[in-house]
Amino acid sequence: MATEAHRPHNADKTCWNCPAADIVTNVDFTACGQSRARGEEEGEMVIECRRRPELGSFEPSITFEECPEWQLTEYGYMLRDMKVMILGLDGYLGWTLALKLGELGCEVSGIDNYTRRDCVMEKGAHTVVPITRMTERLAVAEEQLGLSINFRRMDIRDLRNLREFMEEVRPEAIVHYAEIPSAPYSMVDAEHAIETQHNNTLGTLGLLWVMKDVVPESALIKLGTMGEYGAPLTGRPLFEGMFPSDAVLKWDNREWSMGGEITPRDPVSFYHCSKVQDTFNIYEACKYWWLRSYDIMQGVIYGVNTPQVSKDERLRTRFDIDEWFGTVVNRFVAQAILGIPLTVYGLGDQIRGFIALDDAMECMTRLISSPPEPGQYDVVNQVSGLHKVRDLAEVVAKVGKQFGYEVEIQRLENPRVEAEEHPFEVVSRALPNTFGFRPRIGLEEEITEIFKLLTRPHIVPRLGMKKHTVMPKTRWSGEKRDSDVLEVYEPGTKESEGYEGRLLSS
Ligand code: USQ
Numbered sequence: 001m002a003t004e005a006h007r008p009h010n011a012d013k014t015c016w017n018c019p020a021a022d023i024v025t026n027v028d029f030t031a032c033g034q035s036r037a038r039g040e041e042e043g044e045m046v047i048e049c050r051r052r053p054e055l056g057s058f059e060p061s062i063t064f065e066e067c068p069e070w071q072l073t074e075y076g077y078m079l080r081d082m083k084v085m086i087l088g089l090d091g092y093l094g095w096t097l098a099l100k101l102g103e104l105g106c107e108v109s110g111i112d113n114y115t116r117r118d119c120v121m122e123k124g125a126h127t128v129v130p131i132t133r134m135t136e137r138l139a140v141a142e143e144q145l146g147l148s149i150n151f152r153r154m155d156i157r158d159l160r161n162l163r164e165f166m167e168e169v170r171p172e173a174i175v176h177y178a179e180i181p182s183a184p185y186s187m188v189d190a191e192h193a194i195e196t197q198h199n200n201t202l203g204t205l206g207l208l209w210v211m212k213d214v215v216p217e218s219a220l221i222k223l224g225t226m227g228e229y230g231a232p233l234t235g236r237p238l239f240e241g242m243f244p245s246d247a248v249l250k251w252d253n254r255e256w257s258m259g260g261e262i263t264p265r266d267p268v269s270f271y272h273c274s275k276v277q278d279t280f281n282i283y284e285a286c287k288y289w290w291l292r293s294y295d296i297m298q299g300v301i302y303g304v305n306t307p308q309v310s311k312d313e314r315l316r317t318r319f320d321i322d323e324w325f326g327t328v329v330n331r332f333v334a335q336a337i338l339g340i341p342l343t344v345y346g347l348g349d350q351i352r353g354f355i356a357l358d359d360a361m362e363c364m365t366r367l368i369s370s371p372p373e374p375g376q377y378d379v380v381n382q383v384s385g386l387h388k389v390r391d392l393a394e395v396v397a398k399v400g401k402q403f404g405y406e407v408e409i410q411r412l413e414n415p416r417v418e419a420e421e422h423p424f425e426v427v428s429r430a431l432p433n434t435f436g437f438r439p440r441i442g443l444e445e446e447i448t449e450i451f452k453l454l455t456r457p458h459i460v461p462r463l464g465m466k467k468h469t470v471m472p473k474t475r476w477s478g479e480k481r482d483s484d485v486l487e488v489y490e491p492g493t494k495e496s497e498g499y500e501g502r503l504l505s506s
Contacts, residue, residue, distance in 0.1 A: 008065075008076035009436035010370040015060035017373045019172035019217045020069065020079070021047040024057055027290065035290060035375060073104060075362070076436060078369040085169055086110035087156055087207070088177030089149070090117070090134060093223070093301070093360070096317045097175060099308035100361050101368070102147035109150035109169045111162070111178070115199065116318070116325070119185060125322035125469040128334065128462045129304065129453065132314060140314040156203040159210060166214040173368045174211065176222045178203060183227070183269035183416070184474040185324045193270040200274035201281070208285040219371035220293040221364065222282060224275045226353045226383060226426070228297060230266030235423035237504065239263050240430055241279070241295065241379025268418050269476070279379075286377035293376075294367050298360065299353030299383035302329035303446040304453045306358045317357075319454075322469035329354065329392055329443075331470065333450045336400035336407045337460070338467050341488055345472070346414030348390030351424035351501040353383030356441035366435040381428040384439035386501030390494070392443075397491035399447045403455060409491055412483035417476040425502040432505050 015021045025046050028038040037045050047060045051069050064070040064077040071080050084101050088094040089110030102108045112134070120126060131137065134151060141147045150169065154161050156178040179200040180186070186196035204222070211218060229238045239247075245259035262283065265276045278295075285291045304310075309317050320326045321334035332342045355363075363382050372378055390409070397407035414420065431437040454463060473480050 008072065009366075009434060010076045011063065011065040013064050013370060015047055015049065015062050015067070017371050018064075018067075018079070019219060019371055020049055020051040021060055022050060022217060023374065024048050029288065029290070073369070075365045075369055078104065079172060081105060081107050082368070083107045083109070083169060083172045084175060084368060085166070085171035085173070086175045086177065088112055088179070089151060090114060091177055092318050092320070094175075094177045095137065096306050096309055096357060097361055097364055098149055099141060099145060099147070099315060100306060100365060102141065102149060103145055103308055104365065107150075108147065109165075109171065111152050111154040111156065111165065113153065113155040115180060119180065119182070120320055120322065120325055123322045123324050123469055125320065125325070125466045126462070127318035128321055128459055128466065129316050129319035130458070130462065131316060131318050136314070140312060144312045144315060145308065157199070157206055159206045162207070163210050163214060166210055170215055171218050173219045173221060173371065174207075174215070175364065175368070176204065176207065176220060179223065179274070180271065182324045183271045184472070186269050186271035186274070187476050188474050189478070196271050197274045197277075200271075201277045204278045205281050208281060208291065211291055212285065212289045216289060216291055217374075219368070220282065220291060221367050222278065222293055222295050224279060224295045224297045224379070225272060226297045226299045226381065227268050227272040228265045228276050228279060229263070230268055231351070231419050231422040231424055232264075232266065233419060233422055235425060237425040237427050238381065239427050240381050241297065268416070283377050286375055290375040292372040292374055293378070294372060295377065295379045296363075296367070297379060297381045299355050300327050300329070301355055301357060301360055302327060303357035303441065303450060305446070305449045306361055321463070322466065323472045323474060328389060329396070329447065330450065332393055332396040333400075333447060333454060334463055335470060336396055336405050337451070337454055338463055338470065340467070340470060341408035341410035342393040342396060343470075343472065344390050344393050344409055344411050345416060345483075346411070346418075347420040348388065348393070348411060349421045349498050350389050350418060351386055351422065351499065352389070353381070353386055353426055353428075354443070355382055355384045355439070356443075356446045359384050359439050359441050362440070363431055363435070363437050366431070366437055370435055378430070380430040381426055382431060383426060383428050383503065384441070385443060386424060386426060386503050387443070388496065388501070391496060394491050395444055396447055399444060399451055402448075403451045407491060408488055410488045411486040412472070413486060415472045415475040415483050421498055423499045425504065427504045429505060
């Protein structure tokens with residue numbers, strides 16, 4: 001048992017949150033969002049524990065701290081040998097998380113249909129950090145980390161096979177990364193926009209139906225995006241999905257409480273729109289069927305390191321730098337090494353939320369180990385810092401200099417339609433306050449790690465081979481052409497002015 005001073009954030013959660021608890025009470029779902037127990041003693045919930053059947057039927061009151069199935073780890077209590085299914089296991093995040101959870105003792109399973117590999121290949125690019133075929137990745141994970149990952153090649157929209165796999169594994173948590181994650185890809189043409197929305201929105205919708213039928217007690221940890229919110233020009237804070245209880249709408253000399261209502265969304269591409277639709281579908285499924293979910297509004301991710309992927313070159317996760325699938329920090333480092341002036345779009349005063357790969361994995365672990373209760377839909381804003389794009393270019397240039405690269409910065413005519421100057425106030429309180437997360441990885445520190453990896457002799461030539469995929473050609477207007485160069489300048493020669501991002505994390 002933990003001492004009072006170091007009580008884990010989830011010590012007081014009970015069987016009510018535990019995926020091993022089967023509700024045996026007859027539940028009436030007809031009152032929209034206000035489901036209740038039906039039976040002799042109305043209102044009383046009774047469960048049976050799948051892991052401890054000897055307990056029979058009982059009220060869900062045993063705490064994680066009291067239950068022998070929940071064991072103390074550095075991330076709080078975790079369910080022993082927790083069965084976690086990762087949808088999108090072959091991706092940048094999916095593979096990294098599989099290794100981390102496996103090392104923590106989870107029974108990891110997962111699916112992937114290799115869409116990401118195919119889409120990057122379509123662009124004529126490749127992951128500059130080499131990764132092998134899945135069979136070899138799995139064999140190395142077993143050899144180096146002793147993990148046995150139960151993998152199935154499968155499209156998330158293949159409902160028959162997805163259902164069968166769910167029935168076989170009966171996961172206690174489901175991490176959903178199986179989406180096409182690129183804004184530019186979704187803006188190429190009608191086919192790419194449709195494929196993005198079809199894969200993402202219908203994939204998630206089908207998953208919800210399968211979960212309802214097979215594992216309604218499992219927690220869905222779903223990757224959304226900060227880009228669902230956009231960047232409201234009013235400066236309205238980006239709350240965590242819902243308005244807080246004391247928010248008020250005033251209009252026409254009247255006022256209403258907004259507490260608990262979903263906040264407005266203003267997505268910035270057809271890809272981001274697909275995530276907004278997911279939000280509503282998941283929210284409804286939690287209401288109709290008592291599914292439970294954390295919807296993660298993650299900022300732009302960057303980095304290469306976690307303790308697991310750095311253990312062996314064959315365990316590395318992918319790293320994309322092309323205009324479709326590379327994210328901005330990762331691309332800037334590649335550009336610095338390639339001698340391309342860093343491609344700041346437009347004014348470069350766009351502010352975004354960011355998080356390093358290792359920190360993001362820690363957030364996921366904490367969310368998985370602290371499941372929501374039946375019917376609970378919650379949103380967390382998963383960011384560790386806010387930065388302007390051109391300030392990021394400055395940091396990359398500074399670190400690049402330490403590696404011997406003289407870096408220039410170029411402002412390009414913005415291929416996207418997005419506000420280039422805007423206030424940005426992000427609330428990210430749930431992860432630190434409810435889940436005990438503290439960011440550990442600094443921006444400059446991780447950028448240094450990216451430089452270290454990308455300048456290795458076996459990677460530099462792989463960068464050079466794909467130099468032609470770096471410059472943006474996909475425009476939100478539908479045109480395919482290079483952006484005009486607006487300005488080229490030396491790092492350190494411009495004052496940062498205008499709005500500053502504000503992160504409210506306590
Ligand atoms: N940008 C540049 N130069 C570049 C690339 C990007 O100035 O070479 C700018 C973009 O205009 C944008 C910002 O950097 O303002 C971020 O762009 P990005 O390509 O790094 O990220 P984004 O398109 O927003 O999407 C990425 C992931 C996506 C995730 C999202 C989180 O690809 O899956 O949902 O980050 S967020 O941005 O918070 O919505």
